[in-house]
Amino acid sequence: MRQVILDTETTGIDPKQGHRIIEIGCVEMIGRKLTNRHFHVYINPDREVEEEAFRVHGISNEFLADKPRFQQIAQEFFDFIKGAELIIHNAPFDIGFMDHEFARLGGYPKTAEVCGVFDSLVYARKKHPGQKNNLDILCKRYGIDNSHRELHGALLDAEILADVYLLMTGGQTSLGLANNGSDEAKQEGEAEAIRRFSSDRPMLKVIRASQDELKIHEERLDLIDKKSGQSLWRIKH
Structure with a gap:
């Protein structure tokens, strides 16, 4: 592309x-x-x-x-x-x-x-x-x-x-909800050493969630909606 x-x-x-x-x-x-x-x-x-x-x-x-x-x-x-x-x-x-x-x-x-x-x-x-x-x-x-x-x-x-x-x-992130530190701390750690991509760098592999994973994700959001009223992941800004 x-x-x-x-x-x-x-x-x-x-x-x-x-x-x-x-x-x-x-x-x-x-x-x-x-x-x-x-x-x-x-x-x-x-x-x-x-x-x-x-x-x-x-x-x-x-x-x-x-x-x-x-x-x-x-x-x-x-x-x-x-x-x-x-x-x-x-x-x-x-x-x-x-x-x-x-x-x-x-x-x-x-x-x-x-x-x-x-x-x-x-x-x-x-x-x-x-x-x-x-x-x-x-x-x-x-x-x-x-x-x-x-x-x-x-x-x-x-x-x-x-x-x-x-x-x-x-970045690929887990669909689990375990919280092992703040999201921003994780993101900053993952991005600690940014480098511009050169012409000889291999193409990044994009891994998309499967239909089963998407279904599990939606079911987890349904549970959050039920307990909290509405999950942040479904709030439109």
């Missing part, structure tokens, strides 16, 4: 108010291994960057003045993501801006028509219900060093999200 981990930075929070994309960062992954291919560009939005947005990413109007417009990079960007599964933290935000930019040009389909979309924020909320799940918190939870991340940046955040995604989706 070809996956593209993607992040954007923008002039503000709502494309319907005329806000635009000013940075796109993508890294490519095939078979759960980073390929070292990436797409990264800064974009002149032809409008002011809001002060609140500037405090988040530190990208100034002066810096963007000589950068290409979206129409100049649109086809290259489209070709890079087409056919891939996009991994995005809070996907509706980025997809909304991307679709808005492509719609301004005309002739491009909506992103979901040519790409799969995996929202890592939705996944994290299901995996860690009732906890904060922003990128900084997930880095701490999974033992990922992001000390070099003083401000948000699309390419840097995409690279960090790739590490988070691989750790968050790669």
Whole structure:
């Protein structure tokens, strides 16, 4: 499977108010291994960057003045993501801006028509219900060093999200309910020495639960529901 981990930075929070994309960062992954291919560009939005947005990413109007417009990079960007599964933290935000930019040009389909979309924020909320799940918190939870991340940046955040995604989706956990220490302590221990995947690293084996295991899991959740009212595993966030 070809996956593209993607992040954007923008002039503000709502494309319907005329806000635009000013940075796109993508890294490519095939078979759960980073390929070292990436797409990264800064974009002149032809409008002011809001002060609140500037405090988040530190990208100034002066810096963007000589950068290409979206129409100049649109086809290259489209070709890079087409056919891939996009991994995005809070996907509706980025997809909304991307679709808005492509719609301004005309002739491009909506992103979901040519790409799969995996929202890592939705996944994290299901995996860690009732906890904060922003990128900084997930880095701490999974033992990922992001000390070099003083401000948000699309390419840097995409690279960090790739590490988070691989750790968050790669571990196999027992369906038993025995509690031998806190979940976060276990996760931090398992993630103690994260390393980026090189091209010669063997593909990770994905072990999925069998139908019998899923049945036992659901029966255990039924028992928890009966005793406690509702299990955390079934609360939707």
